[in-house]
Amino acid sequence: MSLLEIAQWVQETSFSISIRESILAFPLLEGGHLLGISVSAGTIAISDLRMMGLIFKKESASDVFHQLIPWITVGFLMMMVTGTLLLWSEPVKCYNSIWFRLKVLFLFLAGLNVLIFHSSKIYRNMHEWEWSENPPRAAKLAGWISLISWGIVIIAGRTTAYNF
Amino acid sequence: MPYWRCVALKFMPSIVMAGAGLLLMSLPMAAHHSFAAEYDSTKKIELKGVVTKFEWTNPHAHFYIDVTDPAGKVEHWNLELASPNMMQRNGWTRHSLKEGDAVVVVASRAKDGTWTGSADTIQKSDGTKLTFMAAPPPPDVK
Numbered sequence: 001m002s003l004l005e006i007a008q009w010v011q012e013t014s015f016s017i018s019i020r021e022s023i024l025a026f027p028l029l030e031g032g033h034l035l036g037i038s039v040s041a042g043t044i045a046i047s048d049l050r051m052m053g054l055i056f057k058k059e060s061a062s063d064v065f066h067q068l069i070p071w072i073t074v075g076f077l078m079m080m081v082t083g084t085l086l087l088w089s090e091p092v093k094c095y096n097s098i099w100f101r102l103k104v105l106f107l108f109l110a111g112l113n114v115l116i117f118h119s120s121k122i123y124r125n126m127h128e129w130e131w132s133e134n135p136p137r138a139a140k141l142a143g144w145i146s147l148i149s150w151g152i153v154i155i156a157g158r159t160t161a162y163n164f
Numbered sequence: 165m166p167y168w169r170c171v172a173l174k175f176m177p178s179i180v181m182a183g184a185g186l187l188l189m190s191l192p193m194a195a196h197h198s199f200a201a202e203y204d205s206t207k208k209i210e211l212k213g214v215v216t217k218f219e220w221t222n223p224h225a226h227f228y229i230d231v232t233d234p235a236g237k238v239e240h241w242n243l244e245l246a247s248p249n250m251m252q253r254n255g256w257t258r259h260s261l262k263e264g265d266a267v268v269v270v271a272s273r274a275k276d277g278t279w280t281g282s283a284d285t286i287q288k289s290d291g292t293k294l295t296f297m298a299a300p301p302p303p304d305v306k
Contacts, residue, residue, distance in 0.1 A: 021258065023252055024249065026222035026247075026249075089222070
């Protein structure tokens with residue numbers, strides 16, 4: 001079964017049809033998706049900027065992270081649940097959209113960035129540099145990759161709704 | 165680290181964000197939202213045809229009609245409507261149009277000249293008039 005065939009199968013499920021043809025569910029899901037994005041991407045951006053040594057320098061990086069992680073998690077879950085339902089309602093359109101593919105690619109890149117950075121020595125030894133004015137190059141790089149990836153995810157996601 | 169690099173690193177995020185914002189604004193957004201980009205509201209067309217399909221779907225509903233010209237050639241038109249939510253508030257249901265309905269449609273034609281348009285009003289053969297614009301204001305009471 002190819003990916004397109006899966007998308008076509010999903011599109012014909014009654015659950016997909018009922019979201020697609022709904023009066024309230026679809027606009028509410030769109031709103032919830034935006035809210036989830038703003039909470040997760042916003043708090044992720046704050047941790048990125050702290051990690052790069054640019055903001056909240058009077059608090060340690062790990063302190064900032066620990067306070068933000070619950071917000072990142074809640075926003076991310078909300079974004080993923082609403083996003084999955086929106087995808088479920090229009091899978092063939094998403095499959096055919098170059099923007100949606102770009103978004104998924106950079107979503108993976110953002111996730112990979114977290115995995116790689118969190119398993120690195122730099123991350124484990126954060127207590128050694130978390131007050132530094134000039135964090136290690138790897139921390140700055142991970143911050144940049146995260147900021148840019150999420151920017152592209154959001155712009156490409158928004159663009160998926162348009163017919164060019 | 166030289167001073168200019170400190171400054172560059174410090175302001176880079178804002179510069180990138182501003183750049184991305186500018187880029188986004190300058191993109192030609194032909195869209196299901198941006199009416200003006202896709203349709204020409206000064207080019208109203210009237211189509212007499214028969215409904216072949218009605219899709220009551222988010223984000224925007226569509227219906228399809230076959231229009232036969234005097235020479236007998238059939239054009240397959242794809243006409244865009246509003247969201248189901250907006251249409252319901254203007255009296256539509258998912259059964260307002262069905263396959264086989266004879267309709268007269270006033271629409272704004274797509275700028276690209278294809279057989280697509282954004283429907284303004286739909287007149288059915290039984291006299292029912294459908295639109296999704298808010299009801300026109302009542303006539304002045306004298």
